[in-house]
Amino acid sequence: MDESDAARVDAAPIRDQTVLVTGGAGFVGSHLADALVERNDLRVIDDLTNGRPENVPDDATFIEGDIRDDDALAEAMDGVDVVFHQAGLVSVPASVEDPAESQDRNAVATLSVLERARENDARVVLASSVAIYGDPEELPVREDDPKRPDSPYGVDKLAIDHYARLYHEHYGLDTVALRYFNVYGPRQSGGSYSGVIGTFVDQARSGRPITVHGDGQQTRDFVHVADVVRANLAAAETDAVGRGFNIGTGESVTIRELAEEIRSIAGADSEIVHTDPRDGDVDRSRADISAARRHLEFDPQVSLREGLRDLVGVTEVEQ
DSSP states (O other): OOOOGGGOOOOOSOOSOEEEEETTTSHHHHHHHHHHTTTSEEEEEEOOSSOOGGGSOTTSEEEESOTTSHHHHHHHHTTOSEEEEOOSOOOHHHHHHOHHHHHIIIIIHHHHHHHHHHHHTOEEEEEEEGGGSOSOSSSSBOTTSOOOOSSHHHHHHHHHHHHHHHHHHHHOOOEEEEEEOEEEOTTOOSSSTTTHHHHHHHHHHHTOOEEEETTSOOEEOEEEHHHHHHHHHHHTTOSOOSEEEEESOSOOEEHHHHHHHHHHHHTOOOOEEEEOOOTTOOSOOOBOOHHHHHHHOOOOOOOHHHHHHHHHHTOOOOO
């Protein structure tokens, strides 16, 4: 598929390594795979629940399987140097509907990855989430702020975050947890408050009403997938291991403003309509990324308007 300029990331500085991306046929994982494949022996494991095989680079070794399957995971992780762990259930509503399934696909599956990483002495960069903080007391959210998740998904991600720290402290494993705020970009399906951008773009381009949950005054820190990839690549080389970092932009926008901006960029006359609020949603969110700037040299490069313009004008939004 055609990619926007904003979505492109230079080839990874990591080279001549055996690298695994779990969930590498999905949204963030496939962009990571694109950046890694040129200079490394790249493996991708994905059960294709949400991922698409065409997202996997041709030169990668693709293992179609579930990371909860011991045999599939053992094959994928045999002899690896670095693991980018992106696989999991990424849905607050789905976690509210079935907490046990969310825990199994997120926290329990991550334990399996960490155990295999111990066997191979592999560094693990894990996808944590802003959901671990719940509704923050103040903004911007710092890494040491209270963590009171409002959903089973947030509890799962907090467990993953803690396990990453504990595996470093107890077993000497190099781990870094990246607490993604609201990631958006090409190849993302709609549904969450990250995927909402894809939903809004599709609605605006088709002239349908743009549907906003609640009053639209919820604020979110939207970070482009290309910047998230850059953070992952930096985390694979940093000395600041055994800890978590916020990955966002340090800026926020209301969901209503987001809908209006997308409508304007698309030149659409879609009506913006409001629906019932969603269970588990927080009201406000904005990242303090000073720690990531300091330890990962993380500097977001894609503005929200640039990312939105590319999505509206260049990339077909997947459903």
